[in-house]
Amino acid sequence: RGPRSAGRAAAMAAPLKRCLLRRRDGREQHGVAASCLRELRDKASVILAIDKAREPITLVLAEDGTIVDDEDYFLCLPANTKFVALAKNEKWSSKSLDSGTAWLSESGDEVDSAAEKWKQLARQLKDDLSNIILMSEEDLQVLIDVPHSDLAEELAQSQTKIQVLQDTLQQVLDRREEERQSRQLLELYLEALKNEDSILSKVAESETVPRKEMDVVDTGTSSTGPSAKTALSDQILAALKEKPVPELCLDSQDLELVLKEDTQALALALRWDKQKAEALQQACDQELSKRLQQVQTLHSLRSTSKGKKTLPWGDYPGLSSKRKK
DSSP states (O other), rough: OOHHHHHHHHHHHHHOEEEEEEEEEOOOOOOEESHHHHHHHHHHHHHHOOOOGGGGGEETTTOOOOOOOHHHHHSSSOOTTTEEEEEEEEEOOOOSSTTGGGOOOSSSSSOOOOHHHHHHHHHHHHOOGGGGGGSOOOHHHHHHSSSSHHHHHTTTTTTTHHHHHHHHHHHHHHHHHHHHHHHHHHHHHHHHHHHHHHHHHHHHHHHHHHHHHHHOOOOOOOOOOSSSOOOOOOHHHHHHHHHHHHHHOOOOHHHHHHHHSSSHHHHHHHHOOHHHHHHHHHHHHHHHHHHHHHHHHHHHHTTTSOSSSSSOOGGGGSSSSOOOO
């Protein structure tokens, strides 16, 4: 019995691995079972209807575009790994960011379920715990709601440390809520003063300015031609318009998008005046600067912590004190 026939028999005896396949520009996924990389490549050609003229097919990980061309590496991958099949001359691509928050960029696949959402956020914390500061309130709440046992298993930590972590996440969420309420009270107070001044000024104008002149003063409109279009998504615009303190509800990536947006286009999209749009961008700038400063401070603390690459979970600033309920 020759080595070639022995290798073929070994391949036939290998257990089947469950995989998920899709094309580069497609969202439809196909479940496939294969015992080796070659078999997966052959099935991808048939299931995804890739023309023979466009072969050879390259398989890459949907998560980060890693090319999978080694059988041993394929066997080490977990079940239900997502693959993207690339035909000849095709290249894998993902959204990329030039800023320091590039870890927030996602691959072409959208989050399929709430379970995948919290696991993705947990992996961000596992890579760098200071990512807490850059998360949105929605992301913080997702991690708080995860059962201790599930989060402990995902992060390879004890349930006691996970309890401390979730208490810290709740503290961050509570602090943002307190900031929101304080700003709301301040805005109400300033609005009341503004209304009072407006009433007094209108009374004064009615006594000194003829009616015809008042009709043409402060129209607040401009004839600049077609209205500029904003590049912000409907979800971000809805948060900006509906949330009382929107900068606390957005994650750092969305805050950067708001800052890059043209002020006039932002004002038109929100149906606000330009001053209010400028004030919003300033608030987003302050919030983003504060989060990034906190991250830099934490990195500085980490670099001086006994030469370790990462802080022990119990020594992380703010993780040792539990929230009083």
